[in-house]
Amino acid sequence: xxxxxxxxxxxxxxxxxxxxxxxxxxxxxxxxxxxxxxxxxxxxxxxxxxxxxxxxxxxxxxxxxxxxxxxxxxxxxxxxxxxxxxxxxxxxxxxxxxxxxxxxxxxxxxxxxxxxxxxxxxxxxxxxxxxxxxxxxxxxxxxxxxxxxxxxxxxxxxxxxxxxxxxxxxxxxxxxxxxxxxxxxxxxxxxxxxxxxxxxxxxxxxxxxxxxxxxxxxxxxxxxxxxxxxxxxxxxxxxxxxxxxxxxxxxxxxxxxxxxxxxxxxxxxxxxxxxxxxxxxxxxxxxxxxxxxxxxxxxxxxxxxxxxxxxxxxxxxxxxxxxxxxxxxxxxxxxxxxxx
Numbered sequence: 001x002x003x004x005x006x007x008x009x010x011x012x013x014x015x016x017x018x019x020x021x022x023x024x025x026x027x028x029x030x031x032x033x034x035x036x037x038x039x040x041x042x043x044x045x046x047x048x049x050x051x052x053x054x055x056x057x058x059x060x061x062x063x064x065x066x067x068x069x070x071x072x073x074x075x076x077x078x079x080x081x082x083x084x085x086x087x088x089x090x091x092x093x094x095x096x097x098x099x100x101x102x103x104x105x106x107x108x109x110x111x112x113x114x115x116x117x118x119x120x121x122x123x124x125x126x127x128x129x130x131x132x133x134x135x136x137x138x139x140x141x142x143x144x145x146x147x148x149x150x151x152x153x154x155x156x157x158x159x160x161x162x163x164x165x166x167x168x169x170x171x172x173x174x175x176x177x178x179x180x181x182x183x184x185x186x187x188x189x190x191x192x193x194x195x196x197x198x199x200x201x202x203x204x205x206x207x208x209x210x211x212x213x214x215x216x217x218x219x220x221x222x223x224x225x226x227x228x229x230x231x232x233x234x235x236x237x238x239x240x241x242x243x244x245x246x247x248x249x250x251x252x253x254x255x256x257x258x259x260x261x262x263x264x265x266x267x268x269x270x271x272x273x274x275x276x277x278x279x280x281x282x283x284x285x286x287x288x289x290x291x292x293x294x295x296x297x298x299x300x301x302x303x304x305x306x307x308x309x310x311x312x313x314x315x316x317x318x319x320x321x322x323x324x325x326x327x328x329x330x331x332x333x334x335x336x337x338x339x340x
Contacts, residue, residue: 003057010049014069017042021073043073047319060247070319094315096268099261099322100231101312103238110233113188114226118195118202125203132207135200145208149201150217153285162281169225169273173232177266180236181255183243187236194229198222216290221280223301228272235262260324275300 020039024031031039050066053059100107125131135141155161172194179186198218205214239255239262246254279300283293315322 003059003062006049006053006057007062010046013042014046014049014066017046017073018069021069021076024076039073040077043070043077043319046070046073047317050319051317064248067319067321071321071323074319091264092268092271093311094318094320095264095322095324097308097310097312097322098315098320099264099268100234100308101316102261102321103234103265104312106234106237106241107231110191110230110237113191114195114230114233116195117192118199121196121199122202122206125200126206129207132204135204141204141208145205145210149205150213153217153280158281158285161285162277165221165280166274166277169228169277170270172229173269173273174266176229176232177236177239177262180233180239180262181243182240184237184240187233187240191230191233198226212290216294217284220284220293220297221276223297224272224279224304225276227301227304228269228276231265231272232269235265238262257323261322264322264324272304 017039020031020035020042024036024039046066047070050063050070053062053066057063125135132141153161156164172190176187176190179190202211202214202218205211238258242254242258243251249257279297283296286293
């Protein structure tokens with residue numbers, strides 16, 4: 001089915017859904033029980049149309065239109081949520097994973113910008129004695145490899161250390177997000193710089209034949225921490241790309257829409273950074289065997305990835321894109337059935 005026929009076939013359904021959504025959401029009219037059933041049915045069908053359009057047509061105007069219609073109708077169907085544990089749960093089960101899934105291509109780009117320099121610097125130092133010598137005096141390198149790097153993770157009480165690294169990581173994540181508004185450039189530079197710094201440490205340990213020691217210390221918390229940094233970077237890249245290529249929207253509208261989605265990712269990542277900080281404070285520097293510490297980090301990482309992929313895909317299938325406030329609409333009010 002070509003796009004014109006697709007639109008012509010389903011236009012009456014979309015129009016009817018818009019009418020019912022406006023009536024229910026504006027407070028100007030109540031919906032009868034039969035109309036509520038119709039609204040839910042049309043919402044589900046239009047969500048399917050949106051998924052189909054994203055897959056086969058990739059028309060920005062059509063996708064934007066259906067996304068807005070599905071988001072508005074979905075918000076009416078699910079109703080307003082008070083600022084309560086229920087609304088917080090909705091944020092973490094729907095809004096945050098939906099936003100992260102929606103920006104999955106930016107996550108891939110962010111990962112390349114971070115891990116590309118990391119692996120490149122690691123390989124360079126591991127295979128170039130001259131590069132290693134250029135890093136710093138031999139005595140300082142030896143102290144770093146033998147004592148300083150490992151001692152860092154037990155330099156303070158676990159609670160204090162976890163709080164410190166969590167605060168630092170949140171600041172890095174926020175900076176990666178906020179600086180993206182400058183056409184992606186600062187975010188890309190921040191990702192590359194931090195990746196190169198991790199690669200610098202990895203390269204020094206690898207060149208000294210102590211790669212196992214390095215990865216045994218960095219991986220327990222690094223799995224989740226570096227993933228969170230990459231996701232934060234993706235939100236900044238998406239923000240900047242809205243200005244570079246706003247599509248059929250004005251740059252102001254594009255920045256506003258993408259900003260409401262990107263800030264969802266940053267807020268959701270706060271908890272992720274807290275978990276990574278707790279692992280770094282209580283697991284990384286602990287006397288547990290290396291395989292146990294790395295195993296804990298790996299399990300948490302797998303859980304996070306599955307959480308984003310499974311719940312993100314489910315939320316996207318239901319028509320959610322992770323935009324802040326998608327579900328904030330007046331709840332449905334059922335009117336008495338008309339007398340016969």
